[in-house]
Amino acid sequence: MNALPAVDRNALLARLREILPADGLIEDQESQRPFECDGLSLYRELPIAVALPDTVEQIQAILRCCHSLQVPVVARGSGTGLCAGAMPHPEGLLLGLSKLNRIIEIDAQARSARVQPGVTNLAISQAAAPHGLYYGPDPSSQIACSIGGNVAENSGGVHCLKYGLTTHNLLAVDMLTVEGDKITLGGAGLDSPGYDLLALITGSEGLLGIVTEVTVKLLPQPELARVVMAGFGSVRAAGDAVGAVIAAGIIPAGLEMMDALAISAAEDFANAGYPRDAQALLLCELDGTEQEVEQHIAAVREIFTDHGATSIRVSADEAERALLWQGRKSAFPAVGRLSPDYYCMDGTIPRSQVAHVLEEIARLSAQYGLRCANVFHAGDGNLHPLIMFDGGCPDEIARAEKFGADILELSVAVGGCITGEHGVGVEKLAQMQSQFSEAELHQLEDIKQAFDPGLTLNPGKGIPILKRCQEYRSLPGRHGHG
Amino acid sequence: MxxxxxxxxxxxxxxxxxxxxxxxxxxxxxxxxxxxxxxxxxxxxxxxxxxxxxxxxxxxxxxxxxxxxxxxxxxxxxxxxxxxxxxxxxxxxxxxxxxxxxxxxxxxxxxxxxxxxxxxxxxxxxxxxxxxxxxxxxxxxxxxxxxxxxxxxxxxxxxxxxxxxxxxxxxxLPAATLTLAYDMPAAAAISTMCTRALESRPLTGACWLEGRLYLRLAGAENAVRHTASLWGGEQVDDSIWAQLRELQHPLFEGGEPLWRLSCAPNTPHIAQLTRAIDWGGAVRWLQGDVRTLNLPAGAHLTLFQGGDRSSEVRGRLDPVQQQLQRRIKQAFDPAGIFNPGRLYSWI
Missing domain, CATH: 3.30.465.10 (Uridine Diphospho-n-acetylenolpyruvylglucosamine Reductase; domain 3)
Known part of the structure; x- marks a missing residue:
């Protein structure tokens, strides 16, 4: 029922030229190249055209046009996503929202900011800083990633255990439906009228609508933040220490773990003073009032000592805190120096399973003959194994993909999930079927159809298409490895 | 059990x-x-x-x-x-x-x-x-x-x-909890709530009832004590929070319809109608001729308790949202068997 008519490219382009200024429409393939993939460059595709609107009215006109022609629309923010969620559709339009980059209003007394979707995550905190406020979620890509993309992916970061994910830090979004109708979800207060569609939109990967404005909550900047770094002789000891911190009633602002390979890669890159002899490293940040931080630092130091920490260092000032984080924050590029390519996984597991899962990953690493470094949001159980491979070698690509799939299935098997914060996109479609039953996938598909009956918003991503739409123009085998 | x-x-x-x-x-x-x-x-x-x-x-x-x-x-x-x-x-x-x-x-x-x-x-x-x-x-x-x-x-x-x-x-559970009270009219209380919430302090409650502002501090013991010494006010017992939480304050008694307005915390005081303020200003408990109120931008009004519960008890949605919400209902409950009419008459 959903086989779409072949797209009339000329008709589409003619109408888009009427809507957009010349520099807002990219038709030639060479200029489209920068848009062929997001941060997961394994998956690439070129669209019919790239639209770069600079007003909400233009977006509305584009959506109406695409809806009438039944042309797929893929939204893109900054293109930093890690699941190919923003990979273009070969017979669709790529809708880039980066020109909508205005901070509309900061209401300090209400602790909120109204911004356009293309504003970067970090820019919100910078604009809020003069008021002593900041925006909580801080994905590693926060310099570049857009708030619209954060909404689409329900992005996290290193501070989510205490401050939550994107979904906990939104008040409202303005959204255009697939038909181009404007609605506001959420509001100025905390209650929703009717169903909480704001919750449903957050993390929906551009499958339900196009976000044109976001109102975020702002938090007071903590008076003080300090980080405790500790090395451990085993992953298990570090994992137990994490559990003990939580059991002691302390919720750290950030709690990160790295394994031996990640420690040495990060140390080579950042010279942060990480203990190279350690098998596992914990970075535990405490924030709040001065009194609270001092009390918690003392408690955490004692817990780490009791759990056999081989070294402990506490940041004395902001410069040292930044240095200690520098290693962790540069872990991805640091691993990038060890290998031509790496593939970042995103499973989330119950924290008690970390030692078991890391042992299994080590076994799989040997089995597939590929190295794997592990960085881990230990506080909330979100694991980022970085599988190293050579993208120039098709066999290594195939092994890396299989290795990654095994890790995701392992995450589900121990009671976790296939993606904590990076999203499903194209990448994890196959694993959705290990996490969800067919009835559950049908329910998800019914939600999709409630918003987008013609299935033209970001088709082929997020939710595997099961029954009604097999003939739909999907992408099997069409992604080129790069 | x-x-x-x-x-x-x-x-x-x-x-x-x-x-x-x-x-x-x-x-x-x-x-x-x-x-x-x-x-x-x-x-x-x-x-x-x-x-x-x-x-x-x-x-x-x-x-x-x-x-x-x-x-x-x-x-x-x-x-x-x-x-x-x-x-x-x-x-x-x-x-x-x-x-x-x-x-x-x-x-x-x-x-x-x-x-x-x-x-x-x-x-x-x-x-x-x-x-x-x-x-x-x-x-x-x-x-x-x-x-x-x-x-x-x-x-x-x-x-x-x-x-x-x-x-x-x-x-x-927080290691320590402490309640501060201040005699203050509503408008000043709203402003104080919003200003205090800008500070990085262990604030976990801010309400205004019967001419008094109450602030609750909860967290690490020394942080709570230190903040209390900075903010002054009268230290009172914590019972006001349980009364609000359990809907046992006199506010919730008597048969008169009670409305809940969810709004930005710094929304100006709504005189005449406001019985109480909670959530640091983000909820206003209203009574009286509430339906004539000009709603502040982005605010939502619900008839929380009492009144005519056969008519709609929450605000109207625009037609696009109404259609979307109806489709969501159908996606989960095509035959419409679960709690019909409980949320809206049309769901």
Whole structure:
């Protein structure tokens, strides 16, 4: 029922030229190249055209046009996503929202900011800083990633255990439906009228609508933040220490773990003073009032000592805190120096399973003959194994993909999930079927159809298409490895 | 406590209701029938017997329980490990259940700082209108696979399915709690609440009742004590928060309709109508000729308690949203058997 008519490219382009200024429409393939993939460059595709609107009215006109022609629309923010969620559709339009980059209003007394979707995550905190406020979620890509993309992916970061994910830090979004109708979800207060569609939109990967404005909550900047770094002789000891911190009633602002390979890669890159002899490293940040931080630092130091920490260092000032984080924050590029390519996984597991899962990953690493470094949001159980491979070698690509799939299935098997914060996109479609039953996938598909009956918003991503739409123009085998 | 897994029996009851399109009124502890939603006439489906903690891992900060589990039972189990449901749900004389709390998205005075159950829920199991038992989300803190069906249940008043189990995040109990009170008119109280909330201090409650502003500090002991010394005011006992949370303050007594306005915290004081202010300014409890009020931008008004509960009790949605909400209802409950009319007359 959903086989779409072949797209009339000329008709589409003619109408888009009427809507957009010349520099807002990219038709030639060479200029489209920068848009062929997001941060997961394994998956690439070129669209019919790239639209770069600079007003909400233009977006509305584009959506109406695409809806009438039944042309797929893929939204893109900054293109930093890690699941190919923003990979273009070969017979669709790529809708880039980066020109909508205005901070509309900061209401300090209400602790909120109204911004356009293309504003970067970090820019919100910078604009809020003069008021002593900041925006909580801080994905590693926060310099570049857009708030619209954060909404689409329900992005996290290193501070989510205490401050939550994107979904906990939104008040409202303005959204255009697939038909181009404007609605506001959420509001100025905390209650929703009717169903909480704001919750449903957050993390929906551009499958339900196009976000044109976001109102975020702002938090007071903590008076003080300090980080405790500790090395451990085993992953298990570090994992137990994490559990003990939580059991002691302390919720750290950030709690990160790295394994031996990640420690040495990060140390080579950042010279942060990480203990190279350690098998596992914990970075535990405490924030709040001065009194609270001092009390918690003392408690955490004692817990780490009791759990056999081989070294402990506490940041004395902001410069040292930044240095200690520098290693962790540069872990991805640091691993990038060890290998031509790496593939970042995103499973989330119950924290008690970390030692078991890391042992299994080590076994799989040997089995597939590929190295794997592990960085881990230990506080909330979100694991980022970085599988190293050579993208120039098709066999290594195939092994890396299989290795990654095994890790995701392992995450589900121990009671976790296939993606904590990076999203499903194209990448994890196959694993959705290990996490969800067919009835559950049908329910998800019914939600999709409630918003987008013609299935033209970001088709082929997020939710595997099961029954009604097999003939739909999907992408099997069409992604080129790069 | 009656501890039993009745998931399959509930599913069969839903299947039977589906088969003859016979609507169901989903009932946990029957504590909120006269609150929040519209009246609903349908055959009761009792969840109360479907109770018990399924799993609780204190050092994972995660608790899973069947929907009919009374909140008091959860509070007891959590207190043993020094933990709590951070969203302070009303226990309503012991009758409130976990499932009903999620369906109504009811939370206490800490909402702006510690969130509601909408923020704490990690996963649900529910029976949809096709009598299928489905699991969404999970027991881990971060999970972005699939749409967030778990949070969608918060405030849906049971109209999308029978919630059978809830997984949610819990937090440590604060080491110390202290309440400060100040005699102050409402407008000044709103301004003080908003200004205090800009500071990085352990503030977890800010309300105004009968000419008094109350601020609650909760967290590490020395941080609470130090903040109290900076902020002054009169130190009073903590009972005001329990009264608000449990809807036991005189505000909630008497038969007069009580409206809840959800708004930006710095919304100017609404004289004449305001009986109380909570959530640091983000909730105004109103009484009187409320329907004539010019709503502040982005605010939502609900007839919380009393009044005419056969008419709509919450604000009108624009036609696009109304259609979308109707389609969401149909996606879960095509035959319209769950709590018909409880949320809106047309859902």
């Amino acid at each position: 009656d501890m039993a897994d009745r998931t399959e029996a509930l599913r069969e009851a839903v299947a039977a209701a589906c088969a003859d399109a016979s609507p169901l009124y989903i009932r946990g502890g029957d504590s909120k029938r006269k609150l929040i939603g519209r009246d609903c006439e349908a055959t009761p489906l009792d969840i109360g017997g479907h109770s018990g903690i399924i799993d609780y891992q204190p050092d994972e900060l995660v608790l899973s329980a069947r929907a009919g589990t009374p909140l008091v039972a959860l509070a007891d189990a959590l207190a043993e490990y020094g933990q709590t449901l951070p969203f302070e749900p009303p226990q309503l004389q012991g009758s409130a259940t976990l499932g009903g709390t999620l369906a109504c998205n009811l939370s206490g005075p800490a909402r702006p700082w510690l969130g509601s159950i909408r923020d704490a829920v990690l996963g649900v199991q529910l029976i949809n209108g096709r009598a299928q038992t489905l699991d969404f989300g999970g027991k881990v803190m971060k999970n972005v696979a699939g749409y967030d069906v778990s949070r969608l249940q918060a405030g849906a008043l049971g109209t999308l399915g029978v919630i059978t189990a809830v997984h949610c995040k819990v937090l440590p």
